[in-house]
Amino acid sequence: MLHITGWAICMSLPLLFIRGQYWYNHVLAVVLSVVVSVAIEVTGHRWRLSEQALHSKALKTAAELSFLKAQLQPHFLFNTLNNIYSLAISQHEHTAASILKLSNMMRYATTDTGHDFVLLQREIECIHDYIDLQQLRLTSRTRVRFSISGNPGIKCIAPMLLLPFLENAFQHGVSTQEPSEIVVHLQATDSCIRFYCSNRHFPVTMDESAATADMLHAQRRLQQLYPHRHRLQIREDNGVHVVKLSLNI
Incomplete structure (x- = not known):
């Protein structure tokens, strides 16, 4: 019985490892997904701010050009x-x-x-x-x-x-x-x-x-x-x- 149990434990170790590896990979994937999402959001926010600044500058430049053309x-x-x-x-x-x-x-x-x-x-x-x-x-x-x-x-x-x-x-x-x-x-x-x-x-x-x-x-x-x-x-x-x-x- 002990032999079977020991054998079963030995046999279950790869399964535990596989399951542990699966959950580890799953958690890692989730963490990476969150990190990537946050990074994308932060980058996107910075890009939007940069785009707004560039857009404002472009609007100002366009307004100046339009101003000269309008006169x-x-x-x-x-x-x-x-x-x-x-x-x-x-x-x-x-x-x-x-x-x-x-x-x-x-x-x-x-x-x-x-x-x-x-x-x-x-x-x-x-x-x-x-x-x-x-x-x-x-x-x-x-x-x-x-x-x-x-x-x-x-x-x-x-x-x-x-x-x-x-x-x-x-x-x-x-x-x-x-x-x-x-x-x-x-x-x-x-x-x-x-x-x-x-x-x-x-x-x-x-x-x-x-x-x-x-x-x-x-x-x-x-x-x-x-x-x-x-x-x-x-x-x-x-x-x-x-x-x-x-x-x-």
């Missing part, structure tokens, strides 16, 4: 060049000045916009040049009024932040058949910059998707550069499109 729309450049060409053909006295203004705007759009903020006075000069160039194509039916109150001083603003609103006014506020007026006012105080622009709203035949994209882009820039420090109101009263923007500085 000085091609139709504006082509129209301005055509107007300057007409001046050159007729040997108009304003030809050289118009070329200089366009050059200043291009320099501002491609160089100064490399900075997050520029002097408000530089933005005002850009607005002046833009209005002067737009007036090359306007007739006596359209009146443009641009006024400034307060003292720009050394106040700063995001470059070309106001141009999309101004361009929208010229795109929709000019008619060849009816009298029209575009009113632009900029006020600078110690703590605030206020921008006002109004124009009659005339239907246009051109594709408005680019103009809409520019307006949306301008609003995104405001949210990004002036979070909780700006107030933008866009409304239409009796056929008059009004933009009011207030920036806390």
Whole structure:
């Protein structure tokens, strides 16, 4: 009996070893699975954080590129060049000045916009040049009024932040058949910059998707550069499109 028991024990040792090896392998597999899962989760979490950082950087880069593309729309450049060409053909006295203004705007759009903020006075000069160039194509039916109150001083603003609103006014506020007026006012105080622009709203035949994209882009820039420090109101009263923007500085 003892012999059988000893024999049975001897025979069972491999089975115990096999079973022990099975459970060892099973536990090891589970542990490895958990370790791998945790490692994958940690790596995935780090990757997601890294991807979010890269995505944010990519968005910023894309926004900057979109910003540069959104400024000085091609139709504006082509129209301005055509107007300057007409001046050159007729040997108009304003030809050289118009070329200089366009050059200043291009320099501002491609160089100064490399900075997050520029002097408000530089933005005002850009607005002046833009209005002067737009007036090359306007007739006596359209009146443009641009006024400034307060003292720009050394106040700063995001470059070309106001141009999309101004361009929208010229795109929709000019008619060849009816009298029209575009009113632009900029006020600078110690703590605030206020921008006002109004124009009659005339239907246009051109594709408005680019103009809409520019307006949306301008609003995104405001949210990004002036979070909780700006107030933008866009409304239409009796056929008059009004933009009011207030920036806390």
